[in-house]
Amino acid sequence: MKLKPKITIADHFAVIQDPRVDRTKRHKLIDIMTIAVCAVICGADGWVAVETYGCAKYEWLKTFLELPNGIPSHDTFARVFAQINPQQFQECFLSWMKSIQKITDGEVVALDGKTLRGSYDTSSDQSAIIMVSAWATTNKLVLGQVKVDEKSN
Numbered sequence: 001m002k003l004k005p006k007i008t009i010a011d012h013f014a015v016i017q018d019p020r021v022d023r024t025k026r027h028k029l030i031d032i033m034t035i036a037v038c039a040v041i042c043g044a045d046g047w048v049a050v051e052t053y054g055c056a057k058y059e060w061l062k063t064f065l066e067l068p069n070g071i072p073s074h075d076t077f078a079r080v081f082a083q084i085n086p087q088q089f090q091e092c093f094l095s096w097m098k099s100i101q102k103i104t105d106g107e108v109v110a111l112d113g114k115t116l117r118g119s120y121d122t123s124s125d126q127s128a129i130i131m132v133s134a135w136a137t138t139n140k141l142v143l144g145q146v147k148v149d150e151k152s153n
Contacts, residue, residue, distance in 0.1 A: 007099060008064075009030075009033065009034045009037055009038075009096060010030050010034065011096075012092050012093075012095045012096035012099065013030060013033045013034070013037075013089075013092045013093075013096070014030065015088070015092060016029065016033065016084060016085070016088050016089060016092055017084075017085065017088065019080075019083040019084060019085075020080065020083065026068075026069045026072075026076075027067075027068070027069055027072045027076060028065075028066055028067075028068065029080070030065075031061075031065045031066060031067055031072070032072055032076070032077060032080050034061075034065055035050065035053070035054045035061060035065070035071065035072070035077075036050050036077060036081065037093070038053070038057070038061075039053035039054065046074075047074035047075070047077045047078045048074045050074065050077050051071060051072070051073060051074040051077065054071035054072070055071050058070070058071060094144075097141065097143075107136060107137070107138050107139075108136075108137045108138065109134055109135065109136055109137070109143065110134070110135045110137055111132060111133070111134055111135075112132070112133050112135065113130060113131065113132045113133075113148070114130070114131050114133070115128050115129070115130050116128060116129040116130075116131065129147060130147070130148050130149075131145055131146070131147055131148070132145070132146050132148055133145045
């Protein structure tokens with residue numbers, strides 16, 4: 001018997017451990033994850049924007065999410081994402097991206113390094129944060145970002 005491939009966000013994010021206390025859960029973790037991922041893909045750049053996206057797309061989201069208590073507040077999104085394991089989230093997100101990526105002949109992966117402005121701390125003599133990103137140009141998808149110690153190739 002052939003296993004059904006994982007194709008939905010819920011399939012890939014179901015393994016994330018829920019760090020919340022059972023008695024305080026009003027929203028399903030997978031609902032929170034799905035709304036946040038969809039909102040960020042659509043350009044949300046903060047928790048208020050994620051909540052606004054959820055409210056605007058409520059009828060559509062309700063077609064595939066349970067949403068037992070409606071759309072979570074921006075504070076709920078912030079609290080949940082502050083508590084989840086970032087490595088677990090990254091593994092789930094990469095698994096989802098790999099499952100939906102389109103293989104294209106001649107795919108170009110662009111590498112780019114950026115120094116984050118204002119990240120240098122003079123009082124503790126901490127150098128600025130430098131990030132290197134890999135970008136799949138055809139799929140318009142960030143493949144990964146890594147903080148590096150110093151400017152280098």
